[in-house]
Amino acid sequence: MYLKETKALEPQLSKAPTGIPGLDEVLLGGIPTGRPTLICGAAGCGKTLLGMTFLVNGATQFDEPGLFVSFEETSQDLADNVASLGFDVAGLIAAKKMAIDHIRIERSEIEEAGDYDLEGLFVRLGYIIDQIGAKRVVLDTIEALFSNLANETILRAELRRLFVWLKQRNLTTIITGERGQGTLTRHGIEEYVSDCVILLDNRVEEQVTTRRLRIVKFRGSAHGTNEYPFLMDDQGITVVPLSSAGLNHRVSDEVVSTGVPGLDAMLGSGGLYRGSSVLISGVAGSGKTILGASFVAAACARGERCMFFSAAESADQLIRNVGSAGISLRPYLQTGLLRFETKRPTSVGFEMHLAHMQRELDSFQPTVVIIDPVSGFRGPDSEVHALLVRMLDMLKIRGITTFFTSLTNSSDRRAQNDFGLSSLMDSWIFLVDIESNGERNRGLYVLKSRGMSHSNQIREYLLTSNGATLVEAYLGASGVLTGSSRLAMEAQGRVETQRQHEDIARRRREIESQRAATERQIAELHAQISAQDVEIAGLAAREERRETVFESDRAAMGASRGVLANGADKIAPINSRPNDSRQSV
Amino acid sequence: MMDVQYNFRLYVAGQTPKSVVGIANLKDLCDTYLAGRHSIEIIDLVTQPHLASIDQIFALPTLVRRLPEPLKRVIGDLSKTDRVLRGLDIETAGSP
Numbered sequence: 001m002y003l004k005e006t007k008a009l010e011p012q013l014s015k016a017p018t019g020i021p022g023l024d025e026v027l028l029g030g031i032p033t034g035r036p037t038l039i040c041g042a043a044g045c046g047k048t049l050l051g052m053t054f055l056v057n058g059a060t061q062f063d064e065p066g067l068f069v070s071f072e073e074t075s076q077d078l079a080d081n082v083a084s085l086g087f088d089v090a091g092l093i094a095a096k097k098m099a100i101d102h103i104r105i106e107r108s109e110i111e112e113a114g115d116y117d118l119e120g121l122f123v124r125l126g127y128i129i130d131q132i133g134a135k136r137v138v139l140d141t142i143e144a145l146f147s148n149l150a151n152e153t154i155l156r157a158e159l160r161r162l163f164v165w166l167k168q169r170n171l172t173t174i175i176t177g178e179r180g181q182g183t184l185t186r187h188g189i190e191e192y193v194s195d196c197v198i199l200l201d202n203r204v205e206e207q208v209t210t211r212r213l214r215i216v217k218f219r220g221s222a223h224g225t226n227e228y229p230f231l232m233d234d235q236g237i238t239v240v241p242l243s244s245a246g247l248n249h250r251v252s253d254e255v256v257s258t259g260v261p262g263l264d265a266m267l268g269s270g271g272l273y274r275g276s277s278v279l280i281s282g283v284a285g286s287g288k289t290i291l292g293a294s295f296v297a298a299a300c301a302r303g304e305r306c307m308f309f310s311a312a313e314s315a316d317q318l319i320r321n322v323g324s325a326g327i328s329l330r331p332y333l334q335t336g337l338l339r340f341e342t343k344r345p346t347s348v349g350f351e352m353h354l355a356h357m358q359r360e361l362d363s364f365q366p367t368v369v370i371i372d373p374v375s376g377f378r379g380p381d382s383e384v385h386a387l388l389v390r391m392l393d394m395l396k397i398r399g400i401t402t403f404f405t406s407l408t409n410s411s412d413r414r415a416q417n418d419f420g421l422s423s424l425m426d427s428w429i430f431l432v433d434i435e436s437n438g439e440r441n442r443g444l445y446v447l448k449s450r451g452m453s454h455s456n457q458i459r460e461y462l463l464t465s466n467g468a469t470l471v472e473a474y475l476g477a478s479g480v481l482t483g484s485s486r487l488a489m490e491a492q493g494r495v496e497t498q499r500q501h502e503d504i505a506r507r508r509r510e511i512e513s514q515r516a517a518t519e520r521q522i523a524e525l526h527a528q529i530s531a532q533d534v535e536i537a538g539l540a541a542r543e544e545r546r547e548t549v550f551e552s553d554r555a556a557m558g559a560s561r562g563v564l565a566n567g568a569d570k571i572a573p574i575n576s577r578p579n580d581s582r583q584s585v
Numbered sequence: 586m587m588d589v590q591y592n593f594r595l596y597v598a599g600q601t602p603k604s605v606v607g608i609a610n611l612k613d614l615c616d617t618y619l620a621g622r623h624s625i626e627i628i629d630l631v632t633q634p635h636l637a638s639i640d641q642i643f644a645l646p647t648l649v650r651r652l653p654e655p656l657k658r659v660i661g662d663l664s665k666t667d668r669v670l671r672g673l674d675i676e677t678a679g680s681p
Contacts, residue, residue, distance in 0.1 A: 104641050111672025114610070114661030119598045120630065120642040127634035149644070 013220045016064070016136070016172040019057025020050070021359070022239030026215060026224040031196050034170035036163050038193040040177040040184045041200030045211065046232045047176040050200070051138035052078065053236055054174055056087045058136045059097035064172075066136035067128050068100045071144035075100040085236045096132045101125070105148040112150055118158040122165060129169065137166060137173045146187045163192050184216065195219045201227070210349035213239055229351035231359060240355035251275060256401060259298025260291065262470025263429075266446055266455040272427055273451065274367075275399040277392055279374075279422060281406045282431030286442055287463055288405040289313075291429070292370040293322040293329060294468050295403055299368040300332035307366035308340045309357065311376040315340035326467040339364050345376035350387040353377075358394055369395060374404040374421065385420050392424055426450045431461060434482045441483035444470060460486065591615070591623040591673075592652035596642050599631045603662045607646035610663035618675050648673075 015029035024030050031037040031054075039047050055066035070078060078100055079089035092098035101124065128134070142159065149155055166173045175193055177185030184190045190197060197216040202209060212227040230239040252274040257264050264271045272278060280288045289312075296306045310318055318340070319329050332338035341360055345353070361369070371391070377384050395402045406421065422428055427449040434443045444461035446454040459470040460482045471486075481489050595611055597604035608627060615623045630637050630645070640649065650657035650673050659672035 101638055103643055105643070109656075109658055111657075111659045111668050112661050113659050113666075113668035113672060114607070114664035115603055116644045116646065116661040117603065118643055119601075119645040120596065120637050120647060121644070123598055123630040123634050123645075124637035124643065127637065 015221075016058070017062060018050075018054045019061045020053055020237050020239060022228070022230070022241055023213070023237070026213070026228055026239055026241050027196075027218070028221060028223055031172060031174070031198075032218075032221070033172050035167055035195040036173040036175050036193045037196040037198065038175050038177055038185070038190055039198045039200065040179050040190070042179045042202060045200040045202040046230075046237060047200060048073070048078070048140050049082065049232060050237055051140050051174045051176055052082050052087070052089075053085075055098055055136055055138055056082070056089070056092065059092050064135035065097045065132045066099075066138065067125065067132065067134045068098070068138045068140065069125065069142075070100060070102045070140050071105070072141060073102070074104075075102050078102075084234065099128045099132050099134070101128055105144065107148045110148070116151075116154065118145075118155075118162065121158075122162070126169075129171070135170075135172060137171045138176070139173065140176045141178060142175055143177050143185060143187050143189060159189060160192050200230075205349065208346070208349045208352075210351045212351070229355040231352065231355050235359075238355070238359050240358050250399065252399065256302075257298050258291075259294040259296075259301075260468050260470060262459060263444070263446075266444075266457070266459060266470065267427075267449055268453040268455065272401065272449070274401055275396065276426035276450070277396065277402045277404065277424065278427040278429060279404050279406055279425040280429045280431065281408050281422075283408055283433055286431035286433060287325075287461060287468065288407070288431060289318065289372050290322055290325045290327065290463060290468055291431070291461075292372055292403045292405055293318070293325075293327045296338065296368060296370055297327050297329060297332070297467075299401075300329075300337045303337070304368055305364060305366040306332070306338045306368040306370070307360065307364055308338065309369065309371045310340060310342045311345045311371075312373060314342055324465070325463045326465045339366070346378065350377070350379065350383060354387065354390055354394065357391065361394065361398060361400070366400060368401045368403075370403045370405070372403075372405045373407050375407040388421055389424065422447075427452075432458070434458075434460075436482070437485050439483050443482060589622065589653055591619050591650065591675075592626075593623065594626045594628055594640075594649045594651055596628045596630060596637075596640070596645060596647045596649070598645050599629065601645075603646055606664065607648075607662040610666075610669075611648060614663065614666060614669060618670070650674075 014033040015027070015031065016033045017024045017030035018027070039050060041047055052068065055068055058064040058066045068078065073081070079093075082089060089098065089100070093100065103121070103124075125137070129137070142162075145155055145159075146152065163173075163175075175189065177187075177189055179199075180186035180188070184197060184199065194217070196218045199214045199216050201212045201214070203212065204210075211230050211232060213230045214227045215223040215225065224241060226241075228239050228241050230237060254274040255269050255271040256274050257271040258267070280291055282288045292308075296308060299306050308315075308318070313321065315333070319333070322329060329338060333340070339360075341357075343353070343356070348356070374388065377387060379387075392402070404421065404425070425448075428447040430445050430447045432443045432445070434441045442461040442463070443458045445456075445458045448454075457472075459472060462469050462471055593611065593615070595607060597607060611625060615625065628636060630642065636642070644660040646660070646662060648659040648663060648669070650659075657673055659669050661668075663669050
């Protein structure tokens with residue numbers, strides 16, 4: 001990144017890290033060591049908190065004790081104010097890693113009578129600095145002296161001397177100053193502090209506050225020049241150097257399941273590319289959130305970390321509602337794989353949204369993010385578009401697979417205003433209402449999916465108690481049918497099939513009985529042949545018997561006529577048969 | 586009124602010109618207006634720096650009227666006598 005590269009070129013100027021997330025990055029390391037830095041801004045923009053954080057971080061992270069010189073708040077108030085951030089100021093003071101000196105000046109109690117100087121302040125600070133070995137000092141807000149002391153000439157000379165003195169002692173100092181009319185500080189102390197000037201800003205636009213930080217000047221060092229949004233909340237100060245990722249992010253060939261089997265099939269590759277962006281558009285009640293939740297559940301089941309930015313429902317409500325569709329998210333919430341961030345899009349400005357999101361992404365490191373719905377962002381189109389582009393870049397550069405849900409007012413996608421988001425998305429899943437025959441059904445189609453040969457069909461999108469499923473819509477002569485029409489047609493189809501089955505069975509039975517009849521005929525004919533064979537055999541036997549009888553009769557006749565028995569061969573046998581066994585011997 | 590005892594503390598840091606002038610002015614003033622009913626304590630913060638924070642000192646010299654109460658403060662070398670008197674709430678009526 002640009003910032004990191006420049007950092008390497010700046011080794012000559014020693015810097016003291018503030019330990020404030022993002023600020024050191026913008027400052028390319030920190031504020032100048034051993035020199036004063038002016039932090040100016042209007043009331044309530046976080047000067048005191050920034051100073052306090054600088055000291056606490058110095059004491060706890062960088063082994064640099066610090067002195068906080070307060071001209072406004074008491075030590076107790078200061079400690080109490082930052083206690084909610086987990087800063088144990090009392091503990092640090094007891095450990096001599098930090099000191100707070102409250103300089104109380106009441107104008108009404110002080111009479112100026114003659115020449116004076118602020119040597120008392122020097123003695124006072126010098127004593128504490130030596131006691132704790134302070135390396136860091138915060139003066140908050142030294143300009144309070146101007147409103148309490150009348151002699152401005154003395155004051156200016158003494159402040160100049162103070163800054164020189166702090167520098168000579170090599171103290172890294174933060175001086176806070178309230179912003180004046182047309183000047184950085186009300187009393188122009190920026191002319192004494194010329195090394196580093198940081199401006200804090202707290203703008204209210206359309207009743208929404210956006211905090212911004214800008215490095216006005218950093219002598220001897222490069223620095224980020226933009227206005228950077230920063231957050232001030234229960235986690236202290238976080239500066240978010242929002243950068244545009246451009247189009248140089250790495251892409252992945254890995255395909256991840258959407259958690260809806262039918263949809264995976266529709267996409268052609270078995271899911272979506274990891275790190276891609278998916279827009280789910282649809283009218284109210286078309287099941288966008290449930291589709292998103294299905295993806296989350298699938299990712300969590302794979303052990304991935306998911307972050308759900310919900311702008312429409314609270315975490316509990318969302319979990320309950322998707323639970324009714326059979327998607328159980330609570331276990332993942334409990335194991336820490338899933339985190340919800342619920343915030344109304346109108347609650348803070350766009351910059352704050354991005355800043356907040358970037359901080360959450362960097363702390364939780366999710367691989368899957370749902371933004372539900374992205375259409376909640378309201379404002380001038382160009383600004384919303386810029387917001388979404390930056391949001392997308394932020395997610396893309398981190399390789400996060402992102403689902404944006406978008407509410408449309410019409411099923412006709414040409415009529416909807418999507419802030420040009422669709423051209424930025426890798427995949428666009430459209431949920432439509434199909435109204436016919438007195439009922440409304442949900443349909444889903446993949447409008448585009450870069451790098452995939454996805455289906456062109458509209459599938460019926462069913463929300464069952466076991467999750468979302470896709471059903472092939474009935475494609476009949478009258479068009480695509482869904483819902484009960486589809487069920488009716490499917491029932492009709494089943495009847496038809498049943499009838500065909502029955503027809504075939506009957507036909508088979510007929511053929512089988514015909515075949516049986518034929519076989520019976522064959523058997524009869526076989527029986528006939530057998531009978532005929534028997535008859536032939538009978539005839540042959542009878543013939544044989546008759547010949548035998550004839551022979552014996554002839555022999556008997558011959559004997560009676562006195563013919564020799566050996567002369568019998570002279571007499572040819574009558575009706576001699578080739579199969580006669582006696583002849584063949 | 587004549588019985589009221591005044592107790593002053595004058596904070597200085599070393600022997601600077603302003604310290605010297607301040608001490609001299611205070612002594613003159615007390616001798617003039619509070620003869621016999623005042624006590625002065627000079628505190629040098631160079632030797633007792635911890636007192637600066639405890640007694641809320643930032644400008645030098647600082648004169649603190651500890652008695653009578655309430656506590657009053659005057660900063661500067663006390664060269665502007667009228668302001669000192671006003672700041673210390675000292676009655677000057679009937680005095681030269």
